[in-house]
Amino acid sequence: MKLTVNGIEQEIFSPPLTPLLHVLRDELDVTSPKAGCQQGGCGTCTVLIDGEPRRSCLTAVAAVDGSEITTLEGLGEPEQLSPVQAAFHERYAAQCGFCTPGMVVAATALIERKGGPVERDEVLEALGGHYCRCTGYVKIVDAVMAASRGQTGAREDEPETGEEAPVMIPGSPA
Numbered sequence: 001m002k003l004t005v006n007g008i009e010q011e012i013f014s015p016p017l018t019p020l021l022h023v024l025r026d027e028l029d030v031t032s033p034k035a036g037c038q039q040g041g042c043g044t045c046t047v048l049i050d051g052e053p054r055r056s057c058l059t060a061v062a063a064v065d066g067s068e069i070t071t072l073e074g075l076g077e078p079e080q081l082s083p084v085q086a087a088f089h090e091r092y093a094a095q096c097g098f099c100t101p102g103m104v105v106a107a108t109a110l111i112e113r114k115g116g117p118v119e120r121d122e123v124l125e126a127l128g129g130h131y132c133r134c135t136g137y138v139k140i141v142d143a144v145m146a147a148s149r150g151q152t153g154a155r156e157d158e159p160e161t162g163e164e165a166p167v168m169i170p171g172s173p174a
């Protein structure tokens with residue numbers, strides 16, 4: 001079997017019924033998809049399969065042989081975050097971070113599908129079934145809406161260039 005994972009073609013040696021989640025994490029060391037419920041109910045294992053968000057815990061690898069898989073690692077670089085990644089970072093939409101990869105991947109698919117600004121109810125629908133144990137839903141939805149509007153980068157509440165940055169207390173204020 002073969003998969004193209006984040007643009008790199010990979011030969012897969014796991015048994016055909018192995019969940020894609022475990023192929024990614026255990027065979028390929030792609031660890032952003034998280035093993036949450038492993039029953040399709042929490043969304044934290046979500047990846048893009050040929051551009052569509054899917055639960056990798058419920059997907060046998062043989063069923064997606066030849067597909068293109070995109071995970072959080074394939075969306076941006078540490079120095080060049082994708083719009084959704086940047087919005088999550090800037091708007092404190094990640095707390096423990098466990099749900100974040102699935103949320104970001106699903107939100108990215110929503111924005112690409114819409115091709116323009118997404119509204120709150122659209123975000124709620126697209127992220128329905130994605131559970132955040134830290135309950136940071138308000139900031140997550142705000143971040144997705146901001147990303148869809150290109151509202152990433154310097155924010156109004158950030159100091160002007162040349163001003164001293166405020167002292168930050170470690171940890172999320174969310």
Ligand code: FES
Pocket residue numbers: 034035036037038039040041042043044045046055056057058
């Ligand atoms: S781990 Fe796949 S939906 Fe929960």
Ligand code: FES
Pocket residue numbers: 093094095096097098099100131132133134135136
């Ligand atoms: S940020 Fe902790 S589960 Fe969502």
